[in-house]
Amino acid sequence: MKGYPDSQVILIQVIIMDNTDVKLLKYKGYYFEGSSADVDFLEHLDDFEIRDDDVFIITYPKSGTIWTQQILSSIYFEGHRNRAETVETIDRVPFLEYNMHKMDYLKRPSPRLFSSHIPYYLAPKDLKNKKAKIIYIYRNPKDVLTSYFHFSNYLVTLEASDNMEQFMERFLEGKVVGSLWFDHVRGWYEHRHDFNILFMMYEEMNKDLRSSVLKIKHFLEKELSEEDLDAVVNQATFQNMKYNPQANYDGILKHEIGTRTNDGHFLRKGTIGDWKHHLTVDQNERFDRIFHRKMKDFPLKFIWDTNEE
Numbered sequence: 001m002k003g004y005p006d007s008q009v010i011l012i013q014v015i016i017m018d019n020t021d022v023k024l025l026k027y028k029g030y031y032f033e034g035s036s037a038d039v040d041f042l043e044h045l046d047d048f049e050i051r052d053d054d055v056f057i058i059t060y061p062k063s064g065t066i067w068t069q070q071i072l073s074s075i076y077f078e079g080h081r082n083r084a085e086t087v088e089t090i091d092r093v094p095f096l097e098y099n100m101h102k103m104d105y106l107k108r109p110s111p112r113l114f115s116s117h118i119p120y121y122l123a124p125k126d127l128k129n130k131k132a133k134i135i136y137i138y139r140n141p142k143d144v145l146t147s148y149f150h151f152s153n154y155l156v157t158l159e160a161s162d163n164m165e166q167f168m169e170r171f172l173e174g175k176v177v178g179s180l181w182f183d184h185v186r187g188w189y190e191h192r193h194d195f196n197i198l199f200m201m202y203e204e205m206n207k208d209l210r211s212s213v214l215k216i217k218h219f220l221e222k223e224l225s226e227e228d229l230d231a232v233v234n235q236a237t238f239q240n241m242k243y244n245p246q247a248n249y250d251g252i253l254k255h256e257i258g259t260r261t262n263d264g265h266f267l268r269k270g271t272i273g274d275w276k277h278h279l280t281v282d283q284n285e286r287f288d289r290i291f292h293r294k295m296k297d298f299p300l301k302f303i304w305d306t307n308e309e
């Protein structure tokens with residue numbers, strides 16, 4: 001099979017048989033998006049050369065990735081902050097493992113900003129040696145599930161589900177891009193001492209964007225005037241991002257990846273607790289039981305509802 005090392009052929013064929021087309025690509029125990037993952041690149045990921053001033057946004061899908069891309073783009077680039085330049089966030093903070101625009105990462109000027117959904121154990125070894133900074137964003141998994149359900153039905157490259165019940169089954173089995181949410185969050189948290197990492201919660205960003213930007217700016221050791229800080233916050237509000245073609249991914253989804261309908265958006269709702277409109281009482285109780293079993297001794301707190309502190 002062209003482009004795939006021999007060792008991967010058997011594994012990839014299993015996934016093709018499972019799905020008829022390659023929506024999911026399982027590699028080293030983790031599900032990548034089949035149509036965009038480059039196995040040659042993944043084979044060498046461990047040795048990917050990290051620079052001290054690289055910055056990575058790492059997330060489980062649907063947890064605030066493109067939001068943080070917009071924040072970092074505005075912190076690092078004046079022309080992004082004041083909208084003098086028209087570079088999209090995907091080109092300022094590209095996805096490491098999904099190199100959509102075929103960038104030569106080695107030629108990118110420093111500081112390089114990257115996004116990624118990789119699990120902790122696939123991180124390049126220099127990252128494990130605390131070279132470079134990582135911002136890990138996590139979100140309550142019922143809202144992740146809800147956001148992911150809509151996104152999977154919207155994008156042609158992801159497997160659509162007939163209903164929430166079916167998607168929830170896949171999500172709880174970890175048969176989605178990003179694999180199992182519980183493993184991703186737990187893995188990064190439990191190995192946090194191996195990395196130079198800041199944990200940020202989507203819901204805290206949602207409740208107090210300014211404080212969250214300050215926290216990020218502090219972690220990145222960046223100076224910003226009050227006026228610039230205001231501009232970063234302003235550029236990162238849901239409403240401003242939704243109508244900003246450099247930040248909203250509408251063009252990329254519609255013209256580069258492909259969508260199943262015309263009326264969806266990457267920036268869908270951007271709220272806390274939308275799961276309440278999509279899970280039945282039974283589904284919610286089942287989710288709670290599994291969450292409590294898997295996360296019972298997990299110290300990070302989660303916010304499930306917009307009124308929660």
Ligand SMILES: Nc1ncnc2c1ncn2[C@@H]1O[C@H](COP(=O)(O)OS(=O)(=O)O)[C@@H](OP(=O)(O)O)[C@H]1O
Pocket residue numbers: 059060061062063064065066067143146147148150206236237238239241266267268269270271274
């Ligand atoms: N500015 C801002 N404020 C609040 N919420 C925001 C913002 N930007 C993105 N989002 C919401 O983040 C969800 C998408 O997550 P990701 O960017 O991680 O998706 S992906 O993994 O990169 O596909 C998706 O959540 P849902 O609206 O619940 O679907 C986006 O709307």
